[in-house]
Amino acid sequence: xxxxxxxxxxxxxxxxxxxxxxxxxxxxxxxxxxxxxxxxxxxxxxxxxxxxxxxxxxxxxxxxxxxxxxxxxxxxxxxxxxxxxxxxxxxxxxxxxxxxxxxxxxxxxxxxxxxxxxxxxxxxxxxxxxxxxxxxxxxxxxxxxxxxxxxxxxxxxxxxxxxxxxxxxxxxxxxxxxxxxxxxxxxxxxxxxxxxxxxxxxxxxxxxxxxxxxxxxxxxxxxxxxxxxxxxxxxxxxxxxxxxxxxxxxxxxxxxxxxxxxxxxxxxxxxxxxxxxxxxxxxxxxxxxxxxxxxxxxxxxxxxxxxxxxxxxxxxxxxxxxxxxxxxxxxxxxxxxxxxxxxxxxxxxxxxxxxxxxxxxxxxxxxxxxxxxxxxxxxxxxxxxxxxxxxxxxxxxxxxxxxxxxxxxxxxxxxxxxxxxxxxxxxxxxxxxxxxxxxxxxxx
Numbered sequence: 263x264x265x266x267x268x269x270x271x272x273x274x275x276x277x278x279x280x281x282x283x284x285x286x287x288x289x290x291x292x293x294x295x296x297x298x299x300x301x302x303x304x305x306x307x308x309x310x311x312x313x314x315x316x317x318x319x320x321x322x323x324x325x326x327x328x329x330x331x332x333x334x335x336x337x338x339x340x341x342x343x344x345x346x347x348x349x350x351x352x353x354x355x356x357x358x359x360x361x362x363x364x365x366x367x368x369x370x371x372x373x374x375x376x377x378x379x380x381x382x383x384x385x386x387x388x389x390x391x392x393x394x395x396x397x398x399x400x401x402x403x404x405x406x407x408x409x410x411x412x413x414x415x416x417x418x419x420x421x422x423x424x425x426x427x428x429x430x431x432x433x434x435x436x437x438x439x440x441x442x443x444x445x446x447x448x449x450x451x452x453x454x455x456x457x458x459x460x461x462x463x464x465x466x467x468x469x470x471x472x473x474x475x476x477x478x479x480x481x482x483x484x485x486x487x488x489x490x491x492x493x494x495x496x497x498x499x500x501x502x503x504x505x506x507x508x509x510x511x512x513x514x515x516x517x518x519x520x521x522x523x524x525x526x527x528x529x530x531x532x533x534x535x536x537x538x539x540x541x542x543x544x545x546x547x548x549x550x551x552x553x554x555x556x557x558x559x560x561x562x563x564x565x566x567x568x569x570x571x572x573x574x575x576x577x578x579x580x581x582x583x584x585x586x587x588x589x590x591x592x593x594x595x596x597x598x599x600x601x602x603x604x605x606x607x608x609x610x611x612x613x614x615x616x617x618x619x620x621x622x623x624x625x626x627x628x629x630x631x632x633x634x635x636x637x638x639x640x641x642x643x644x645x646x647x648x649x650x651x652x653x654x655x656x657x658x659x660x661x662x663x664x665x666x667x668x669x670x671x672x673x674x675x676x677x678x679x680x681x682x683x684x685x686x687x688x689x690x691x692x693x694x695x696x697x698x699x700x701x702x703x704x705x706x
Contacts, residue, residue, distance in 0.1 A: 274414065274496060274503075276311045279303040285310070290321050295334065301348045302335035304356070305368050306595065307426035309416045310334070314495055317537050328531050328570075331563040335418050339596035344368050366429075374424035376594040377633045379434075382659075385445060392445050394436025399635070400661045402454040405442050407473045408435035411460035414496035417530070419561050419600045421592035425460055439476045446480045456487040456526070463492040463499050467508035474512065478519045485522040493527045493554075494534035497543035510550050517551035527583065530558040531565055532573040535581060544581050557587035560607050560628060561600045568613035575614065579622040588627025593678045601677040604628065604651060608639055626656065632679045634695040635659050642672055653684065658695065666692050 277285050282296045299308055310333050318329045325336070340348075347364055354361050377383075383396040385403075396404040411425050411433065420426075425433050436442060446452055455477055462470060477483050492499045500506050516523045525547055529535055535544075547554060556578045560566060565574070575585040588611055591600045602610075607628040615623060630637045635658035643650050649672035658664045666689065670682035679696075686692040 274311055274498070276309055276414070277315075278309050285315065288312075289315055289319070290324065292324070295325065298337050299335050301345065301352065302339060304348060304361070304365055305340065305344075305372075305427075306335055306418070307416045307420075307423055308335055309413065309426075311415050311496060313498065313539075314415045318533055320533075326563075328564045329533060332417055332419070332530060332561075333415055335596075336563075336599065339418070339599045340368065341598075369424070369427065369429070372596070373594045376421065376592050377631060382633065387441065387445055387448075392441045394434055395442060395445060396434065397445075397449075397452075398659055399657050400451050402456060403442070403446065403449075403452050404456045404458050405439070405473075406434040406436055406459060407439070407457065407462060407465070408437050409469050410457070410462040410465050410473075411435050412464050413459070413461040414464060414492055414499075417491070417528075418596065419559060419564075419591055421559075421594050422460070423595045439473050443476050443480060446477075446483060450482040453482060454485040454487060455483055456489060458489040461490050461492060462488055463490045463496075463509075467505040467512060470509065471512050474516065478516065478521070483521070485524060486516055487524045487526055489526045489528070491528040493525075493540060493543050493547070494529050497537070497540040500543040500546050501539055506546075510546055513547065513550035513552050523550070523552040525552050525554045526586070527554050527556050528558055529556050529574060529578065530561065531570065532577045535574075535577040541581060544583065548582055554581075554583040555586040556583050557589065559589040559591045559600075560602050560610065561591055562602050563600065566602050566606075566610065568610045568617070571610060571614035572617040575618055575622045575625055579619070585622050585625035587629055588625060590628050590630045590678065592631060593680065597677075603674060604639055604676050604678075604682075605642070605672065605674050608642060608651070611639075612641065629656065630679050633659070633698075635663065637679055640667075643669070648672065650685075651682065655692075655695075660691065660695055663692055663695055668692060668696070 279300055282299055285291050286296060314333060320327045320329065324330045351361050351364060379396060383398045384391045385395055385397040386392065394406040394408065416426060457473065474486065477486055500509060513523055534540065544554060565571060571588065578585050590604070590607060591597060591602065611627045615625070626638055628639050634655065636656040638654050638656045640652040640654055643652050650669040651672055652667065652669055654667045655663050655665065668684055668686045670684045673682060676682050684696045686696055
């Protein structure tokens with residue numbers, strides 16, 4: 263395999279924990295870092311490809327390079343007690359009962375499915391829960407095709423890390439679209455389907471077609487969304503892969519049916535948009551009529567500065583993309599390593615937002631995807647009784663609450679809604695949504 267002049271490669275080559283020594287032969291990966299990845303990859307997923315290693319990571323800045331932090335597990339992601347146990351078991355096989363029990367216990371403590379995803383979001387059909395679906399918001403269903411539950415490279419912050427660790431009890435996956443289509447026909451209020459993962463774009467064009475084309479036979483589905491990191495981690499998917507043109511023709515078919523095709527591209531750092539092949543991939547996607555929306559979480563060690571976000575949103579606008587969401591890192595996995603306090607997130611967002619041209623001010627944030635819904639922090643207000651965060655539900659499990667404002671006492675350390683004390687006033691429906699947690703009734 264080799265990189266060509268425009269950054270493309272002949273084929274995808276992914277590396278996992280077993281290929282760490284090979285990575286170290288190609289790139290200056292420190293010995294200590296190799297051992298850290300070996301230990302942590304028993305609990306958290308690790309996967310990277312040669313394009314990311316060669317084109318995105320700045321090896322002269324390791325370990326502080328943001329792209330390195332983004333894809334290589336780091337010391338500090340697990341507490342020292344868990345790391346000590348993993349070190350003690352380093353020479354044991356993965357199948358050793360003590361290793362299995364230890365890894366499972368650590369994963370359970372990492373809140374693998376935040377926001378009630380398994381308990382509250384899984385819809386039910388006539389015969390019980392519908393595999394591979396989530397239905398949290400009235401108009402949108404999430405669909406997890408089983409063949410798309412991996413990625414070209416894994417982000418170390420990924421809030422869907424539990425999809426990739428080989429535990430069937432933690433994984434959302436549908437064998438095929440039949441259950442989805444039946445559910446959609448029984449729920450005409452659903453206008454949007456988000457195909458997610460993992461990354462649907464790891465599938466071949468033929469496989470992707472089997473999951474997407476049936477949606478065109480459901481007249482109430484008006485928007486097809488594809489959540490993907492591929493334009494950042496493997497833009498060759500749309501440029502030089504053997505079936506890249508077939509993928510783009512499929513996109514054109516969806517747009518030609520009268521639907522909106524929204525590609526939700528996850529760009530975490532402006533460097534991901536800087537390569538010629540990434541820019542070419544985005545040009546080809548947009549030429550199909552698809553609209554590319556961009557979203558990413560605010561991650562300590564990766565993009566926790568206003569200058570980085572301003573550069574990212576400007577690069578997206580220059581490429582013809584729509585800046586969409588700045589998320590807060592979800593309370594799952596190595597959250598303590600990546601967490602940024604809400605107060606600092608507000609400062610970063612507002613400073614970056616002020617620096618933008620008007621057309622890039624489509625972005626919303628900072629946003630928390632909570633049990634009740636998507637909560638945006640609109641800013642900080644000062645009143646005689648003190649400082650407060652101004653909060654609002656952009657999206658809600660209970661659609662009556664969309665747009666409802668509320669506030670919470672300002673805190674320098676809070677990094678998630680659960681760390682605050684929301685004050686919904688006399689709005690009883692809002693109070694119930696914000697405090698119900700696991701008692702909130704799932705969407706049916």
